Amino acid sequence: MARVQKLRTRNHKVVLNRSVGGDLGITIFLVILGAFMFLPMYYAIIQSLKPLDELWAYPPKFYVVKPTGNNFALMFKTLTDSWVPFSRYIFNTVLISVAGTFGNLVCGSLAAYAVSKIKFPGRKLLSDLVTYSLMFHPTVAGIVNFMTMSKLGWVDTYLAIIIPAWGSTLGMFLMKQFMESSVADTVLESARLDGASEFRTYWTIAMPMVKPAWLTLIVYSFKDLWNTGSSIYIMSEQLKTFNYAIQQIVSGGIARAGVATAAAVVMMVVPVTVFIITQSNIIETMSTSGMKD
């Protein structure tokens, strides 16, 4: 460059150009947006801890004077008194979430490994299909799926929820991308030369290298299944989920804000806790999520 730049340095390192005004503006923007994001969550938790008289206090308050666990107790009591025992709803949700996630992990990781690491005819097509599937919402498949389910006799069984989850694409896509960038072909090649079968290479070499992607797939699959509410495939009350039961309490008008928010908070705690534990792994996986044109 013709013009000599005056570089700011600190400890012999170039300091990036950051204006104070910009920092301030960004901070203000983040604080306002953060408040918008955080306040409803905060308010839900506060509301779930309010005793009855504070719930109905006028004007409504943004804090709680005497926190109580009554709303939670009342929610569990309402659920226990319902026709189907409360434990059954939880059992259903846990069963669906665990079976669906496990199957998605097994099927998805095998396919991700094959598509990203074995050079077979058709891999491009399969890979493109997965990418295209991310471009539309699964609702469009709903009508035909209902007919398929009835042909298979899966309507009103757990299978109608569990099996389609095994073929869900987001987790598989993220795992495929992660394998492409994090598992070196040379490592796999030397394993193959040593006589390891593809299954062995997959299990002992590739899979241990992509643990963050496992966790990401598990988190997304689990989150989706955990939030399964009412489904058109399930009619029997005994097979319905925790989320469905909670929605019934909320809309049933048994008790207004208190119990309903307690229920929503219970639903929220599980996925949020899972995310807190796995955050660094998810971000690591996401760093390879990109698509080439």
Next chain:
Amino acid sequence: MSTETIAERQTAKKPVSRKDMTMFQWTIKEMKRNYIAYIMCFPFFFIFTLFTVGPVVLSLFYSFTIFNLIESPQIVFFDNYIRLFVDDDVFLTAVSNTFVFAVITGPVSYFLSLFVAWFINELPPKIRAVVTLIFYAPSISGGIYMIWQVFFDSDSYGYANYVLLRLGIITEPIAWFKNADYVMPLCIVVALWTSLGVSFLSFIGGLQTVSKDQFEAGAVDGIRNRWQELWFITLPNMKPQLLFGAIMSITQSFGFGAIVTALAGFPSVNYAAHTIMHHLEDYGGQRFEVSYASAIAFILFCIMIGANLLVKKVLSKVGQ
């Protein structure tokens, strides 16, 4: 790169190179050699085809028929589509609502995700983790968006009504989600609240892969401020994530039907927040008009894929 192993080359009866074979022969040979890959792919792609690819193709077929689930389908060509666009006023409302919804929530959520991810990128890791959680939590918290109903409750116990009444702006409480003027904007706000999802995390991940050296080199080369840095260094480096994030944002922006149903009821007041998703739910899930619903589903499918391909094209221009 050839994956043929040395052992195979040595034991082969006569050396065969790719040039000696027709494309077909070579493909068959490669398929045989890699048969294990097809076994590995089978479980996933079988289920994926059965429940995702197949239904889209079948919907296209059914959309050209009249089908009542009992008799075999009769081909009627474009009758369903003509009925949709000519006779079905609600569908046209749904189309325009869907576009309004998607055109606002898609780009806004995309740029919010990008800018928030970029702004928090320079925070210390621990603080960044907390901030990430604050912005990301609403999108994974299931039905927690119901809390917005408490804010915008229809009586004076709702916060919005309380504040407005107190300030004297309104004299009677507004039934927010039952009012055709307010229901759509409110649903958009709530949808945006839950929209910092996968694309947001993808941007955070992508930003961490841009090496610090490039920024220093950029500063030496005359990058004056953070905005130039963003345009000339950061964005070109994370183009793959930008593309993935766009796809996730677009698909998401067409899929907010559940939130609208939960907040505004179904059907929403005066169809003010009725989207194609709801129309599909109405005819597919409740009236079981398979062929008509298939036409709706296929239109929705085309809109979503079209929007994605369009944006993909635009994004390939970034940093050029």
